[in-house]
Amino acid sequence: MGLPISVNTFYYSRAGMMVLIQGNNISFTYDDVDLPGGEISYILDNLDIKIERGEMAALLGRNGSGKSTLSRLFNALLPMQKGTLNVAGMDAGDEKNTQELRRLCGMVFQNPDTQFVSSLVEEDLAFGPENYQLPGEEIKKRVALALKTVNMEGFEKRSTHSLSGGEKQRIALAGVLALEPEIIIFDEVTAMLDPQGRGEILNAIKDLHTRKGCTIILITHIVEEALFADRVYLMDKGKIAASGTPREIITDYSLMKSMGLLAPLPVRLYYDLKEAGINLASCPLNNEELVEELCRLI
Numbered sequence: 001m002g003l004p005i006s007v008n009t010f011y012y013s014r015a016g017m018m019v020l021i022q023g024n025n026i027s028f029t030y031d032d033v034d035l036p037g038g039e040i041s042y043i044l045d046n047l048d049i050k051i052e053r054g055e056m057a058a059l060l061g062r063n064g065s066g067k068s069t070l071s072r073l074f075n076a077l078l079p080m081q082k083g084t085l086n087v088a089g090m091d092a093g094d095e096k097n098t099q100e101l102r103r104l105c106g107m108v109f110q111n112p113d114t115q116f117v118s119s120l121v122e123e124d125l126a127f128g129p130e131n132y133q134l135p136g137e138e139i140k141k142r143v144a145l146a147l148k149t150v151n152m153e154g155f156e157k158r159s160t161h162s163l164s165g166g167e168k169q170r171i172a173l174a175g176v177l178a179l180e181p182e183i184i185i186f187d188e189v190t191a192m193l194d195p196q197g198r199g200e201i202l203n204a205i206k207d208l209h210t211r212k213g214c215t216i217i218l219i220t221h222i223v224e225e226a227l228f229a230d231r232v233y234l235m236d237k238g239k240i241a242a243s244g245t246p247r248e249i250i251t252d253y254s255l256m257k258s259m260g261l262l263a264p265l266p267v268r269l270y271y272d273l274k275e276a277g278i279n280l281a282s283c284p285l286n287n288e289e290l291v292e293e294l295c296r297l298i
Contacts, residue, residue: 018053019050019051019053020088020215021050021074021183022086023047023083023084025046025082026044026046026048026049026070026083026084027238029041029042029043029081044066044070044238045066045238049233051215051217051231052231053182054214055215055216056209056215056229056230057216057230057231057232058217058219058220058225058233058246059218059219060220060221060226060261061221061241065235065236065237066237066239067219067235068188070235071187073085074092074183075105075107075183076097076101087104087105087183088104088183090104103132104183105181105183105185106177106184106185107176107187108172108173110187110188110191116175120159121147121152121156121157121158121159121160122156122157124171125142125147125171126140126143126178128179129142129143129179142180143178145178150170152170165197166193166194166196166198169189170204177208182214183215184208184214184215186216186217186219188220188221190202202228223256226246227250227264227285228246229246230245231243231245232245232249232250234255236259242255247283250263250267251267251285264286265287266283267283267284267285269290278297280293281296
């Protein structure tokens with residue numbers, strides 16, 4: 001059985017932000033097979049990272065860059081091999097912290113079906129809190145609040161199998177919220193959704209971050225999804241190649257190109273116009289900014 005957990009863990013204020021995750025010299029490999037020359041194939045290679053409490057952090061990079069592997073170290077789904085990792089004051093390399101780290105870091109996966117443990121929505125959401133031996137009334141409150149947070153009230157009696165892709169992801173998120181984690185990790189959660197479902201989930205994530213102020217880690221290879229993050233960590237070949245605000249990272253056209261990532265259309269258009277001798281005042285990140293810059297030319 002799990003240990004009892006506090007009632008209001010995930011309602012953290014974003015005021016007075018401090019370092020919540022600190023990793024230094026992290027290396028990880030899925031096998032110990034040496035490459036020719038005695039080298040080891042590392043998924044993560046001597047990586048350093050720092051994420052602040054209350055931050056929306058985007059881990060952006062091509063498939064295979066190490067994003068998901070890194071996130072699974074945060075919640076001890078994978079064991080530490082080399083380096084140090086401190087999450088909310090706990091050593092992620094100490095097995096005694098495994099259970100608490102997994103409660104502290106909620107995770108929403110690419111395929112929500114893999115997270116469901118019951119075919120009924122309310123039973124699925126109640127599973128986690130029940131495992132932590134919470135009182136029945138507290139569980140009911142958490143389930144109701146989680147559904148309200150993701151705008152899925154009234155779905156308590158619905159079958160999880162009858163939901164659309166976007167609805168499934170909302171319920172998967174609600175299941176994580178019912179545990180009231182301090183950190184929520186979204187691992188390529190829009191990859192299986194159509195444009196409408198993708199937009200709904202991204203709006204839900206933005207709204208959750210704005211209203212609750214919890215720390216969010218968004219793992220994605222889609223550049224546009226990193227635009228609303230507080231900070232972007234650009235990953236390549238198991239390292240943090242660069243970090244900064246979305247504007248600092250995503251408007252760096254040469255950097256994005258070298259990482260094999262396609263910059264958003266407004267950024268590409270800015271550089272195309274610049275090459276044609278038409279200079280905008282600043283590089284736009286989104287369509288709204290692009291319209292403003294183009295209007296200034298008139």
